[in-house]
Amino acid sequence: MDDETTRALGELGLTQDDLEAYAAISAGAAPSPKWMPHRLLNLGLIEDSPDGYIACDPRAAVRRLLTAEHEVLSRTVQRLALLPALEQLAAHFEPHRMYSGPGSEFLPTGDEMNTRIGEVLKAATRELCTAQPAPPEERDPSVRHMGRQRGRAAVSHGVVHRALYNSAALTDEATAEYVAELLEAGGEARVTAARMPRMVLVDGAHLFVDNVLSGEHSEPDAGWHVTDRAIVAWARSVYDMFWWQATRWQDLAPTVSEATSTQLQRRILRELEAGASQAQVGPRLGLAERSVHKALADLREALGMMSMYQVMIWWARTPERELP
Template sequence: MPHLPDLPDLPVTTTDRETYRVIAAGGAPPASQDMHRLLDLGLITADPYQPARYIAHDPRAVAQRVLADTQSTIAQALQCMAELPVIEGLASDFDPHRWYGGPASEWLPTRDEMNARIGEALRDASSEMLTAQPGAPVDRDPAVQQMGMDRVLDLVDRGLSVKSIYTAAVQEHAQTRTHLAAITEAGAEVATLQETFPRMVLIDRTHLFIDNHVMAAERDSGWHVFDRAGVAWAHTIYQQLWARADRWQNGQAPDGVLTERQKMILRVLDEGEPQQRIAPRLSLSERTVTKDIAAARAAVGAKTVYQLMSWWGRQTAE
């Protein structure tokens, strides 16, 4: 591709225009006047027979020439821009040989955009999808549930490894239990965890999708992270969570959402005893009680003790 031509030095100033008028009328410009812009544009040339005098040229011809040069420059610039995707595409050859590569992350302002980007990443996935779902289970639209099921079945049929970690509270939620039994029967792996863990989706150790921890007010937004170091770190964290989780085997959840000691604590709370009185009543340390309550909240996906006791009330009422 030829080198882009240099465009003229514009705009023509008021002084330049006054100087041109003097020369066009046959006069001589002041000796101190800067003539370079008029000369470069071709509006004037030096008079070979009269020193310090100039000859004016038709400005319409000059304008047509500048217009043609500018149009040619724009056309060549557009050709250059059209080649940029080809140049950027070489990153796939550069990145594998470096410890880092490419931009770090992309902000996705809505849940729909997050799901759409996950879908795009899954279309090209070739090895695995790992998910961690820390939220409390809720009744979902059957159509939405079926979409999730179809996605898992497609990945398994393509030979991908599919693993999902859920809060232990899913053991008490009939709709989620049915869904998890179906996907494990299809070949996916599921585990439950009785502790707090972050939400994430990992695809092929290349894509990481997480909640928005940068702007707390943007509750439905998230981030698509594709920095190699960040994704590799998250993959390590996921493997540690998976190692601590209880496997969901043969379509059945592991027994026991809460430990017996956690149940004892909740029974005392349910009787109306304040939290600070639980430790002496059960002959436990305050630290143990606080730790067990936090673990119980995490196990059922509750953010507060009130939500935990609401969940407990539903279980004991059944």
């Protein structure tokens, strides 16, 4: 007997002693006195009679077993067909459950990250919120182009797009062109000079963020796809905090060409606003103290003001605070 046949018989619970006993009974001989008959009896291969055991046709036993197994398989298939209906109930459970299970996936390359964002956006139905803290010149041009293309596609399918930019984007021609299309389509765009996290939020259910875990070796545009309900909701509240403190693009865009302050003067004012003295600003920005005093004096003169107190009050109120 080959090994495969031995294994197949073993799955039916038969042993070599059972096979030898069946052969003996079929020949009209007595099996070994140590042999236990229950396995052959259970399979219907032998019958017990007053005169001893009688061998039965194994083909009949096989037919009975096949019929029984087919019935089991039929019931199993019927039960399996009901499982998708049970799984669909998750649509009612997920939006209302209090606690979430594991809901984040690390995407170690920029290609994987961008592919996943594209897949999620294709299924978006309500809203796309993006926050881009990096100035345009620091971003990969191909990634920027891909982001604009995804935004256009989402808006064309009726998805509301809110875009939050670093104020340096105001002077970027490609971004300004895209924002004009976005505003025309009913979307919104705002700018801020505040430091914000980069993120993409889709339909309040998907969050994409940069990889900030130490010890992970990944490309610059790699990150995490988060679907945990609580974390996505928290990220949305962070996004809203930056959004409502930012300035509408259309309100600030004209200021770029009409600004009274220069970029250097705004950098100095931000240091003063943070609590640094004029003497401390120079080393922080790599400037001589005399250069700091001159930049502030020029701004004070351009504003027609008498003191730095007046300048700082102006700075607290002007939209130019959001310029780079």
